Amino acid sequence: VCVCFTFFLQSGYASARQLVSSSPLPMAPEGGGSEAWPEFLVLFAYHNMYFNMRFQELEALAGLLGIDSKDVLYVDRPAPNALSPSPLALVRLPNEEAAKKLCERSVLVKAVLEVWSSGPTFREAVASALAHDQSAKDRRRSFVAPPKTFQIRVEFFGKTAAMEEKKAIFDTLRPIFVGDEVANLHSPDVTLWALEEYNHQTGEKTHVGPRTSIPNRVFIARQVAGGRSIDKKLKSGEKAYFHKYDLSQRAVLGPTTLDNELAFLMANCARVQSGHLAMEPFCGTGGIMVAMSHFGARVTGGEIDIRVVKGWRVAYTKNKQAALEAARNRHGEDVQLRERPTKTKDKFKAGTAKAAPSSPAAPSSPGVLAMKHLVDIGITPELAPFVATCTPSASSSAPPPDSSSPQNCNNKNINNGNNEEKEDRYEKDGKGVPGSDIFTNFYQYNLLQPDIVVCDNAARPWRDVASKGWFDCIVTDPPYGVRAASKKQGRDPAKAVNIVDIHGAYIPPKVSYGEDELASDLMSLASEYLVDGGRLVFLQPVDLADFLGIDRAASERDGVVKGSLRETVYPEKGRKKDPRLCISETTRDPLLLDETKYADYIPCHQDLRLAGASLQILSGGLGRLLVTMERLPRLRPPQP
Numbered sequence: 001v002c003v004c005f006t007f008f009l010q011s012g013y014a015s016a017r018q019l020v021s022s023s024p025l026p027m028a029p030e031g032g033g034s035e036a037w038p039e040f041l042v043l044f045a046y047h048n049m050y051f052n053m054r055f056q057e058l059e060a061l062a063g064l065l066g067i068d069s070k071d072v073l074y075v076d077r078p079a080p081n082a083l084s085p086s087p088l089a090l091v092r093l094p095n096e097e098a099a100k101k102l103c104e105r106s107v108l109v110k111a112v113l114e115v116w117s118s119g120p121t122f123r124e125a126v127a128s129a130l131a132h133d134q135s136a137k138d139r140r141r142s143f144v145a146p147p148k149t150f151q152i153r154v155e156f157f158g159k160t161a162a163m164e165e166k167k168a169i170f171d172t173l174r175p176i177f178v179g180d181e182v183a184n185l186h187s188p189d190v191t192l193w194a195l196e197e198y199n200h201q202t203g204e205k206t207h208v209g210p211r212t213s214i215p216n217r218v219f220i221a222r223q224v225a226g227g228r229s230i231d232k233k234l235k236s237g238e239k240a241y242f243h244k245y246d247l248s249q250r251a252v253l254g255p256t257t258l259d260n261e262l263a264f265l266m267a268n269c270a271r272v273q274s275g276h277l278a279m280e281p282f283c284g285t286g287g288i289m290v291a292m293s294h295f296g297a298r299v300t301g302g303e304i305d306i307r308v309v310k311g312w313r314v315a316y317t318k319n320k321q322a323a324l325e326a327a328r329n330r331h332g333e334d335v336q337l338r339e340r341p342t343k344t345k346d347k348f349k350a351g352t353a354k355a356a357p358s359s360p361a362a363p364s365s366p367g368v369l370a371m372k373h374l375v376d377i378g379i380t381p382e383l384a385p386f387v388a389t390c391t392p393s394a395s396s397s398a399p400p401p402d403s404s405s406p407q408n409c410n411n412k413n414i415n416n417g418n419n420e421e422k423e424d425r426y427e428k429d430g431k432g433v434p435g436s437d438i439f440t441n442f443y444q445y446n447l448l449q450p451d452i453v454v455c456d457n458a459a460r461p462w463r464d465v466a467s468k469g470w471f472d473c474i475v476t477d478p479p480y481g482v483r484a485a486s487k488k489q490g491r492d493p494a495k496a497v498n499i500v501d502i503h504g505a506y507i508p509p510k511v512s513y514g515e516d517e518l519a520s521d522l523m524s525l526a527s528e529y530l531v532d533g534g535r536l537v538f539l540q541p542v543d544l545a546d547f548l549g550i551d552r553a554a555s556e557r558d559g560v561v562k563g564s565l566r567e568t569v570y571p572e573k574g575r576k577k578d579p580r581l582c583i584s585e586t587t588r589d590p591l592l593l594d595e596t597k598y599a600d601y602i603p604c605h606q607d608l609r610l611a612g613a614s615l616q617i618l619s620g621g622l623g624r625l626l627v628t629m630e631r632l633p634r635l636r637p638p639q640p
Contacts, residue, residue, distance in 0.1 A: 083590055
């Protein structure tokens with residue numbers, strides 16, 4: 001195992017936790033039953049890919065507020081689940097502050113509303129509001145009385161409405177107002193919602209005429225908090241916090257970097273918060289770690305491919321301007337970002353990059369910074385000589401490296417016009433590619449740098465504190481073997497053994513990492529290293545044919561029994577496309593959305609409890625489950 005950076009390997013459980021600070025969470029107030037809590041209407045975003053995950057995220061975030069029971073959280077019985085097509089859910093929360101905290105952090109919650117009235121139709125909802133006692137009327141009046149301004153948003157679910165219908169609803173709502181209220185469509189103080197929901201699975205066609213069926217229910221409500229962009233047309237439209245991390249804005253990406261919204265969804269399901277120690281054992285280019293770092297966690301990552309960590313030909317610069325800014329934050333003001341070699345019809349191209357001569361020399365890696373901090377606070381004094389050699393003095397005035405020097409591999413022109421050398425990768429000299437390594441995105445967003453260990457998850461290097469664990473959460477997207485090969489260190493006995501002379505440039509050979517073995521190792525990792533109550537969140541690939549009772553071997557592979565997931569997607573003799581497996585990502589098929597079936601396809605462990613799972617539909621008849629598991633309490637030692 002090649003360990004690139006060390007941090008937690010050198011310090012104990014208690015010492016490591018002293019390096020992070022925690023902040024109190026808004027918890028449910030003590031005293032008084034939850035039945036007395038106010039009811040709120042949660043409005044979810046209709047997300048094409050992650051709509052099925054909305055309740056799993058909501059329940060996890062409610063846990064941060066101290067609400068761990070579905071019976072306490074949900075008003076409706078039975079509690080809603082992915083089979084429900086509605087984007088609405090009635091919940092109980094301690095107060096408006098808790099509602100705002102939940103909405104501000106959620107990825108899939110569009111808004112949280114205070115219900116003023118509801119009913120089968122708007123006329124009945126208005127009549128119900130007028131029948132309320134005077135205190136309820138005075139409360140409504142306090143939000144819209146001048147000089148405050150308001151606007152009314154009319155939304156239909158399961159129906160496309162014309163403007164005439166919306167105007168008719170405005171007229172229906174008039175009786176609940178006094179008449180002196182001031183409307184403001186651009187920057188109102190209060191936003192009111194008029195929601196009308198219809199059945200989503202229906203044979204009626206809205207584009208050939210008006211819908212004749214009656215709505216399921218309607219709501220008149222006040223917006224308490226807005227999460228995702230409520231109205232992109234308005235200049236003052238609310239912007240979600242995770243939008244700035246969009247992959248299109250990232251400095252560095254990899255071929256399989258996880259979608260930004262899904263990364264934050266997973267972090268929310270893991271209940272990541274400031275002061276936590278978090279791990280990503282298959283970190284890749286760090287997409288999930290960016291999300292966890294945003295919430296203030298101290299993140300440790302493991303990655304078997306050193307090329308990804310160092311930026312050798314695998315990761316690439318997506319946003320050059322962002323990468324340049326990150327390099328300036330990292331090395332100094334006068335930085336020229338070296339471009340990665342790109343294949344062209346003529347030659348390979350490469351630029352140069354150097355830090356400002358007037359800037360103090362920076363430590364060789366963030367791992368050295370971590371070790372220096374441990375030395376400074378007296379935890380690992382034995383590392384002082386090593387850190388001293390790796391950390392140049394701030395007063396150092398050494399001249400900038402000569403880009404023509406053969407020892408300066410970071411400034412070396414690749415290929416130099418010689419096609420025969422085929423140097424389409426950087427030399428493995430231990431130095432990263434400026435603007436392309438795993439730390440660049442963290443410098444881009446000024447996030448706490450992660451601690452990365454180049455290691456094999458099948459031969460874990462982590463400190464053993466099995467008696468109590470030391471990670472608060474483990475969040476990961478393991479390689480499936482489809483887009484990214486799943487590998488572990490090992491040697492193919494059929495291949496010849498090579499004698500290695502240059503150990504510094506040696507990368508151990510790798511063999512296939514079986515799906516079952518990978519899942520077993522992940523469960524074992526969570527069992528040993530999670531604290532009691534800690535969460536494991538991961539993505540589990542599944543074959544939708546198993547859910548639908550379709551025999552792929554008979555329908556697509558001429559009777560050839562499937563093996564691994566990769567063999568399912570890419571069989572040796574090819575496969576015929578079964579039209580039954582051409583499934584829309586927005587399907588409401590109950591055979592696919594029944595959560596009670598998921599446990600049969602999720603690895604299990606005696607120390608872990610399944611806390612939730614939800615399905616994302618992918619192409620090719622495949623899908624993946626977002627799985628949340630929780631570490632059960634360890635047994636107490638027998639008392640003397």
